[in-house]
Amino acid sequence: MTLLLLENVTKQFRGPDGAVQPVIDVPRFELARGEQVALEGRSGTGKTTLLHLIAGILRADGGRIMLDGEDLTRASEARRDRVRAEKLGYVFQTFNLLQGYSALENVMLGMSFGRGVDKPHAEELLRRLGLADRLHHRPAQLSIGQQQRVALARAVANRPRLVLADEPTGNLDPFHANEALELLRTLCQENETALLLVSHDRDVLGRFEKRVALETLNRASRPAHAAAGARA
Amino acid sequence: MKALRALGSLGSLWLIVRRSLRQHALSTAITVLSSGLGAGLVMAIFSLQEQTQRAFEESPVGFRAIYGPKGSKLQLVLNSVFHLESSPGNIPWSRYVALKEDRRRVEWALPYLLGDNYYGHRILGTTVDIFDVDFLGPGKKLALAQGAAFDATRADAVIGSAVAERRELRVGSKFQPYHGLAFDPAAVHAIDYVVTGILAPTGSPMDQVILIPIEGSFRMDGHALVGTDEKVYQPKSGELIPDKYKEVSAVLVQPRGHKAAKELDFELNRQDSEKLGTFVYPIDTIVAEFFRKVAWIADVLKLVAFLVGIVAAGTILASLYNTMNERRREFAILRALGARRSTVFGAIVLESSTIAALGALFGFAVYLAIFGAAAWIVEAQTGVLLEILHAHPIFVLAPVGLIALGALSGVVPALRAYRTDVASHLVPSS
Structure with a gap:
C-alpha cells in the first residue's frame, strides 16, 4: 500500500545571476508503508531539496506529493506543519540538535509538536539507544555518536509514518555509522515506519535491498538537463 | 485531543x-x-x-486654624503642624490670651513657642492644656504611653514616641536642650530637663517633638523676649514674667465652626490695624494649594x-x-x-x-x-x-x-x- 507518491514534481530556484535553475524534476516515485529505500546521490543532485519537498518544508512548483493520502502540494503551510509534526521524522546529516536543551528535552520537544509529549517513551527510547546516563546532558556534552543517537530517537519518537534521513551517517566514523544505521532501520521496522534515506556512501547504500539513483529519479540532476536549464 | x-x-x-x-x-x-x-x-x-x-493635606491635627507672625501662610502651617521650615518669628502673648478668651468663637487655643531642639527634635513650649484638648482630632487627645504630663513650674518634658526610641530616653531621663531649631552641639543650654512622660505613638509629627512648659521656653538662657513696649527683657530666676514681655511663635486655634473662623479670618487678617499676624484657616487648604503649585x-x-x-x-x-x-x-x-x-x-x-x-x-x-x-x-x-x-x-x-x-x-x-x-x-x- 502506497504511503508516499510523487508525480511530476518540479522545483526550481533562481540563481544569483537571475537565471532559473531547475533542481527537481521527478516524474514518479512511490514508497510503500514500512518500506525502506535508499536514494543514492552525490552532492548537487538535489537530494536535500527533494527531502524538503516531501517534508513540506518547501512547496513544489508543480506536480503532486501525496503522503498518507494527503496532497502536500495543495495543503496550507499550517497543514504541512501538522503533517510534518505527526507523520514525519527527520534525521539530518548535522543532527540539528537544539544546543540549549538536554538529550531528553530534544526528543520531547520534537514530540510536543505532534501527538504530544510522552516522557516515559522518550526516556525508554534513549535508554535503548544506550543513553540512559546521558538523558540530561546537552549536545555539547555528548560525543558525535551519542548526538546522532539522540537525533535518531527524536526522529522516531512520535512513531511517524515516514522517516526522512539526509546523509545520517555522513559525520560518523565507520563503526558509529554502521551502528546508527542499524538502529535507525530497526526502530523503523518496529514501528512499521517507512524509511527514505539519502546517501552517497556505498557501504550504507549496500545495506538496502531497494536503492534508487537520484540521477535516474530526478531528471533535473542529469547533466544534459542541468545544462538546458542553465541555458533557459 | x-x-x-x-x-x-x-x-x-x-x-x-x-x-x-x-x-x-x-x-x-x-x-x-x-x-x-x-x-x-x-x-x-x-x-x-x-x-x-x-x-x-489631611492634617494630622485636630485644630483647623493657626495664628502666627505675619508672613507666608504655608510657612506657618509647615512650622506649626509639621515642624518643618524655620520659624517666621513671634507674636505677643496678648494675642494668644485674646483668642483663648474669645469663648464665642474659639473652642480652644494653645500657645506654641519654638527656639530650641534636642538633636534636631524640636522643643515646643506650651501649656498643659495640650493634654486636655482634642489635639489629634475629634475625641482624640494626646495620650501618654508612660509617665505623666509636665508640671508647668518645673523643668519637665514630655517626649514623642520617636524621640524616646531614637534618643533612648525613658521616664526619669535627663537631657539638656540645644539652642535654635537646627542641632548645634556647641549651643547647649546649661539646664537639665527631666522626662516625665512619653506620648503614645500617633503616626503624626507629634512623635518627633518634645513638649515642655512654655514658662521654661521663656526662661531658657539666651532667649531675649521683646515686649509690646519694644524693650528687650531677660527673665530672672524666681521672677514672675510680665505678660507684656511674653511671646509665642504661634497660636493653635480650634474655632467654633466655619462662621466663627471666617469672622476671625476677616478680623485678624484685614481689620487688624497693627497688622501683627496672619490667621490661617483652614490649614489643610494651604497644604493642598501648595501641592497644586x-x-x-x-x-x-x-x-x-x-x-x-x-x-x-x-x-x-x-x-x-x-x-x-x-x-x-x-x-x-x-x-x-x-x-x-x-x-x-x-x-x-x-x-x-x-x-x-x-x-x-x-x-x-x-x-x-x-x-x-x-x-x-x-x-x-x-x-x-x-x-x-x-x-x-x-x-x-x-x-x-x-x-x-x-x-x-x-x-x-x-x-x-x-x-x-x-x-x-x-x-x-x-
Missing part, C-alpha cells in the same frame, strides 16, 4: 522560553534589572506622591519614570532582536520538527513578556527599597508615617503595563523569527 495539544504546545513554548532565558542569562539579567528599575520607580513615585499629599514636579517625575519604563521595553526589544541571527537555526530546526510559524512567534512574545514579568517582580523589590528609604526620611523629618504596603492601583497598572510593553516589544523580533526561512537555515544542503 485539541486541549491536550494546546497544553503540549504551551509546555513546549515554555520550555523554549526557559532555555533561551538560560542561554542568554546575562542579557536577560540586565534587561530584568533595567525594566524592574523602571517599574519600581513608577510604583514608588505614584505611591509616594499620593500618600505624601494625602498625609499632608508643585504638582508639575510630580508630573515631571512621573514622566521620567514612564520614560525609564519605555527605555526598559526598548532594552527588551534590543536584547531579543540581537539574538535573532544566532537563533535562526534554532527556529528552523523547530519548524522542521513541526512547529508552526505562530508557535515560533508566540515563543518570542512569551519570552519578552516573561522578561517583563520578571522585571515587574524585581520592580516590587525596587519599590520597597525606594519607598522604604523615602518613608524613613519623611518620618524622620516630619513624623508622618507612610505605609509601604498601602494599596494603590499603580501596583497593578505598572506590572501589567510593563508586561504589555514587554509583549509589544517582542513583536518585532518575533516577526523576524516568524519569517525565518527553514530550508536555508537547515545546513548543510545540496
Whole structure:
C-alpha cells in the first residue's frame, strides 16, 4: 500500500545571476508503508531539496506529493506543519540538535509538536539507544555518536509514518555509522515506519535491498538537463 | 485531543522560553534589572506622591486654624503642624490670651513657642492644656504611653514616641536642650530637663517633638523676649514674667465652626490695624494649594519614570532582536520538527513578556527599597508615617503595563523569527 507518491514534481530556484535553475524534476516515485529505500546521490543532485519537498518544508512548483493520502502540494503551510509534526521524522546529516536543551528535552520537544509529549517513551527510547546516563546532558556534552543517537530517537519518537534521513551517517566514523544505521532501520521496522534515506556512501547504500539513483529519479540532476536549464 | 495539544504546545513554548532565558542569562539579567528599575520607580513615585499629599493635606491635627507672625501662610502651617521650615518669628502673648478668651468663637487655643531642639527634635513650649484638648482630632487627645504630663513650674518634658526610641530616653531621663531649631552641639543650654512622660505613638509629627512648659521656653538662657513696649527683657530666676514681655511663635486655634473662623479670618487678617499676624484657616487648604503649585514636579517625575519604563521595553526589544541571527537555526530546526510559524512567534512574545514579568517582580523589590528609604526620611523629618504596603492601583497598572510593553516589544523580533526561512537555515544542503 502506497504511503508516499510523487508525480511530476518540479522545483526550481533562481540563481544569483537571475537565471532559473531547475533542481527537481521527478516524474514518479512511490514508497510503500514500512518500506525502506535508499536514494543514492552525490552532492548537487538535489537530494536535500527533494527531502524538503516531501517534508513540506518547501512547496513544489508543480506536480503532486501525496503522503498518507494527503496532497502536500495543495495543503496550507499550517497543514504541512501538522503533517510534518505527526507523520514525519527527520534525521539530518548535522543532527540539528537544539544546543540549549538536554538529550531528553530534544526528543520531547520534537514530540510536543505532534501527538504530544510522552516522557516515559522518550526516556525508554534513549535508554535503548544506550543513553540512559546521558538523558540530561546537552549536545555539547555528548560525543558525535551519542548526538546522532539522540537525533535518531527524536526522529522516531512520535512513531511517524515516514522517516526522512539526509546523509545520517555522513559525520560518523565507520563503526558509529554502521551502528546508527542499524538502529535507525530497526526502530523503523518496529514501528512499521517507512524509511527514505539519502546517501552517497556505498557501504550504507549496500545495506538496502531497494536503492534508487537520484540521477535516474530526478531528471533535473542529469547533466544534459542541468545544462538546458542553465541555458533557459 | 485539541486541549491536550494546546497544553503540549504551551509546555513546549515554555520550555523554549526557559532555555533561551538560560542561554542568554546575562542579557536577560540586565534587561530584568533595567525594566524592574523602571517599574519600581513608577510604583514608588505614584505611591509616594499620593500618600505624601494625602498625609499632608489631611492634617494630622485636630485644630483647623493657626495664628502666627505675619508672613507666608504655608510657612506657618509647615512650622506649626509639621515642624518643618524655620520659624517666621513671634507674636505677643496678648494675642494668644485674646483668642483663648474669645469663648464665642474659639473652642480652644494653645500657645506654641519654638527656639530650641534636642538633636534636631524640636522643643515646643506650651501649656498643659495640650493634654486636655482634642489635639489629634475629634475625641482624640494626646495620650501618654508612660509617665505623666509636665508640671508647668518645673523643668519637665514630655517626649514623642520617636524621640524616646531614637534618643533612648525613658521616664526619669535627663537631657539638656540645644539652642535654635537646627542641632548645634556647641549651643547647649546649661539646664537639665527631666522626662516625665512619653506620648503614645500617633503616626503624626507629634512623635518627633518634645513638649515642655512654655514658662521654661521663656526662661531658657539666651532667649531675649521683646515686649509690646519694644524693650528687650531677660527673665530672672524666681521672677514672675510680665505678660507684656511674653511671646509665642504661634497660636493653635480650634474655632467654633466655619462662621466663627471666617469672622476671625476677616478680623485678624484685614481689620487688624497693627497688622501683627496672619490667621490661617483652614490649614489643610494651604497644604493642598501648595501641592497644586508643585504638582508639575510630580508630573515631571512621573514622566521620567514612564520614560525609564519605555527605555526598559526598548532594552527588551534590543536584547531579543540581537539574538535573532544566532537563533535562526534554532527556529528552523523547530519548524522542521513541526512547529508552526505562530508557535515560533508566540515563543518570542512569551519570552519578552516573561522578561517583563520578571522585571515587574524585581520592580516590587525596587519599590520597597525606594519607598522604604523615602518613608524613613519623611518620618524622620516630619513624623508622618507612610505605609509601604498601602494599596494603590499603580501596583497593578505598572506590572501589567510593563508586561504589555514587554509583549509589544517582542513583536518585532518575533516577526523576524516568524519569517525565518527553514530550508536555508537547515545546513548543510545540496
